[in-house]
Each structure stands twice: as structure tokens, then as C-alpha cells.
Amino acid sequence: MPRPGDCVTQRPIAVFDSGVGGLSVVRELRRALPAEPIVYFGDTARVPYGTKSPRIVAQFAREAAEFLLTFDPKLIVAACNTVSAVAMDALSAVTDVPVIGMVEPGARGATVAAGDGAIGVIGTEATIASGAYVRAIHHINPGQRIESTACPLFVPLAEEGRLSDDPIVALTAQTYLTPLGELSPKAVILGCTHYPLLREAIAAVLGPNVAIIDSGQEAAHAVAAMLADRGWLSAAGAPASMRVFVSDNPTRFRAVGSRFLGQNLESVELVDLEPHAVPSRIAPSVR
Ligand code: DGL
Numbered sequence: 001m002p003r004p005g006d007c008v009t010q011r012p013i014a015v016f017d018s019g020v021g022g023l024s025v026v027r028e029l030r031r032a033l034p035a036e037p038i039v040y041f042g043d044t045a046r047v048p049y050g051t052k053s054p055r056i057v058a059q060f061a062r063e064a065a066e067f068l069l070t071f072d073p074k075l076i077v078a079a080c081n082t083v084s085a086v087a088m089d090a091l092s093a094v095t096d097v098p099v100i101g102m103v104e105p106g107a108r109g110a111t112v113a114a115g116d117g118a119i120g121v122i123g124t125e126a127t128i129a130s131g132a133y134v135r136a137i138h139h140i141n142p143g144q145r146i147e148s149t150a151c152p153l154f155v156p157l158a159e160e161g162r163l164s165d166d167p168i169v170a171l172t173a174q175t176y177l178t179p180l181g182e183l184s185p186k187a188v189i190l191g192c193t194h195y196p197l198l199r200e201a202i203a204a205v206l207g208p209n210v211a212i213i214d215s216g217q218e219a220a221h222a223v224a225a226m227l228a229d230r231g232w233l234s235a236a237g238a239p240a241s242m243r244v245f246v247s248d249n250p251t252r253f254r255a256v257g258s259r260f261l262g263q264n265l266e267s268v269e270l271v272d273l274e275p276h277a278v279p280s281r282i283a284p285s286v287r
Contacts, residue, residue, distance in 0.1 A: 008232045012037040012241075013223065014073035016064040019047035019159050019246075020256050021194030022079030025102075026242070027261055028220035029077070033227070035234040038242045039071045041271070045247035048155045049082040050124020050192065057082055057126060058090035063273045065094050067245075073097060074232050077223060081106070081191045081215055082124050085132035098226065102193065103127075105222040106215030107136035110187045111144060113211040117186025118145040120210075122176070122202075124192050125150045133191055147183050151176040155194045161256040164200035173198065177205040187211040197260050245271045 013029065015022055019042045026040055041064050043049075049057050061083045065076060076099045078084050078091060084101030091099045110119045121133045128150040137144050153172050162169050180188070188206055190196055193216050203212055227233045234240065246253045250268035258265045 008074050008230075009234050010037075011072055011074040012039045012243075013075050013077060014039050014041075014065075014068035014071060015077040015079045016041040016043070016061075016068060016083075017080040017193055018042070018049040018060075018082070019044050019155075019194070020253060020260065021155070021158060021192065021197065022077075022216075023257050023260055024193050024196035024214070025077060025079035025216035025219060027196075028214070028217045029223060030242075032220045032224045033233070035236045035240050036227075037234070037240040039068060039073065040242065040244045041068055042244070042246045042253060043273075044159075044249050044253055047159055048124065048152075049080060050126045050150075050155055051152060052126065054086035054126065054130070058087040061087040062090050062094050065091050065099075067271065067273055069095055069097065071243075075100065075223065075227070077219065078102065079193050079216060079219070081193060082126045085123075085127040085130040100219055100223055100226065102191070102215040102219050103132045103136050105218035106189045106191060106213060107133055107140060109213045109215075109218035110189045110211075111137060111140045113213055114144070114186040118147060118183060120180045120183070120185035120188035120206075121146060121148040121191050122151050122180070122188060122195065123148075124155065125152050127191055133189065147180055147185060149176060149180050151192075151195070154198055155192065158194040158197040159256070161252070161259065163260070164198050164202075164204075166201075169198055169201045170204070173201040173205045177202060181206050181210070185210055187213050189213045189215060191215055244268045247271060247273055 081102045084103045254268040
């Protein structure tokens with residue numbers, strides 16, 4: 001928790017995910033909060049999280065948070081629905097720095113967009129099995145009809161840089177989403193931060209009458225509101241810095257991430273999280 005007298009406003013926002021997906025949240029944070037410095041960690045050595053057990057996801061989330069806490073962030077964004085669904089308690093056990101997840105903001109956005117209509121939720125196997133979205137949506141509107149579908153292949157496709165223009169992605173989207181589309185949801189939550197990388201392919205199957213809710217975009221608004229509320233916003237100025245760390249294969253991360261962000265990720269640094277990594281152990285930047 002920021003200490004009295006600290007210049008909280010200048011401290012970075014820490015963001016993490018299993019891999020490249022959390023960059024979809026970074027993109028939204030950059031849009032909403034261009035003056036905020038960001039430190040990002042993608043756990044590319046251990047992606048995907050969505051096929052792992054809650055115990056292992058919680059362990060990975062704790063390790064990511066412990067690494068990011070070395071940057072003294074003012075806020076941690078769990079830019080991973082899987083972590084948000086099964087490991088929020090594990091995160092608050094390691095820090096009193098506020099942690100914002102994806103599930104509640106995503107659920108809120110969807111209930112607004114769907115009104116009385118049905119909500120579709122797509123996510124990893126772990127997120128869907130956890131029932132976290134169903135609980136969060138029913139907390140807001142107990143009567144809401146919800147249809148949930150796990151789409152496990154979307155994550156490895158996005159990690160491999162196969163995005164919406166790839167025919168394999170189109171075919172996968174059709175296979176997973178045609179049954180969901182036939183239930184005529186009013187809104188569908190992209191309940192995995194990798195899915196915005198495939199948004200056009202997903203939207204093409206669901207059609208123009210379905211509102212697509214990006215959980216990361218909703219979470220970025222929640223971050224902006226929290227920082228404004230607490231008086232923790234960075235002073236506006238030049239676009240803020242961004243440091244990016246991964247636990248494996250920075251070259252591939254940089255290529256896919258730059259393509260997705262539409263801007264060159266100038267440097268992606270490799271970090272070994274075990275045990276108790278600190279930035280001084282990080283290998284030289286890959287350019
Ligand atoms: N992007 C993450 C999520 O939102 C993790 C996906 C994965 O690693 O399986 O769930």
C-alpha cells in the first residue's frame with residue numbers, strides 16, 4: 001500500500017498475464033491513461049494458464065506479483081481472466097497494493113450491454129470451470145441468462161501470432177462459437193485477455209447484433225476510475241515509459257506484441273522468476 005509521503009502518482013502500474021494476451025489490456029490502459037508508466041510481465045515460459053489447476057495458477061500469480069512488486073507499483077492489474085477467476089485471494093495475500101482483475105469489470109460491462117438479453121461468456125477452461133463470471137453476473141442481476149463456452153485453442157493461436165486474418169483462427173472461431181451464436185446472446189464477454197487479438201474473427205461468427213465486451217477494456221476504465229478517485233493519477237505530460245518482461249522467448253513476444261499493439265515494442269527483457277528474481281538478474285534487452 002502506498003506509504004504517507006510517497007509520491008504515489010509517479011509509481012508505475014504493474015500488469016501481468018501468462019503471455020501476450022495482457023497486451024490487450026495494456027493497449028486499453030495506454031488509451032485511457034497515457035501518462036501512466038507501465039511494467040508488464042508475460043509468463044511465456046508457463047503459458048497457457050487456462051489449462052492448469054487453480055492451485056498452480058495461484059502459485060504462478062503469486063510469483064508474478066512478487067516480481068512486479070520489486071518495481072514498487074501503485075497498482076497491480078491481473079490482466080488475465082484465469083488469474084482473476086481463481087487467484088485473487090492468493091494475490092491479496094502477498095500484497096496490500098490494490099489488485100484489479102478482469103472478471104468484475106467484464107461482468108459489469110456485459111450486464112449493461114445485454115439488458116434483459118442473454119450473456120455469452122467465452123474464456124479458458126479454468127475460467128469457465130470456476131464459474132466466476134456466472135457468480136459476478138448474477139451478483140449484479142440474479143435473473144440474467146448466461147451461456148458459457150471454453151475456447152482453449154484461442155490462446156496458443158494468439159501466442160503463435162495467428163490473428164484474425166488467419167484461416168485457422170476463422171475455422172476455430174466458427175467451431176467454438178457457432179453453437180453460442182445460435183442461442184442469440186445480446187452480449188458476449190471476451191473472458192480471456194488473449195481473445196481481443198482475435199476479435200475480428202470472433203465478431204465475424206457472432207454477427208453485428210451481438211455486443212462484444214472486452215474485459216480488459218472494462219478493467220482499464222476501472223483502473224482509471226480508481227486512480228482518479230484516490231488522487232493517484234500521474235501528471236499529464238509526455239507519453240509514459242513502458243518496460244516489458246517475459247519468462248521465455250522475448251523475440252517471439254516482441255514480434256507478436258508489436259504487431260498487435262501496432263507499435264514497436266522496443267525492448268522485451270527476459271527474466272527468470274525463480275527464486276526471488278530481481279531486475280539486476282535480467283538478461284540484456286533483445287532488440
Ligand atoms: N490471457 C489469460 C486469460 O485471460 C490466460 C490465458 C491462458 O494462459 O490460458 O485467461
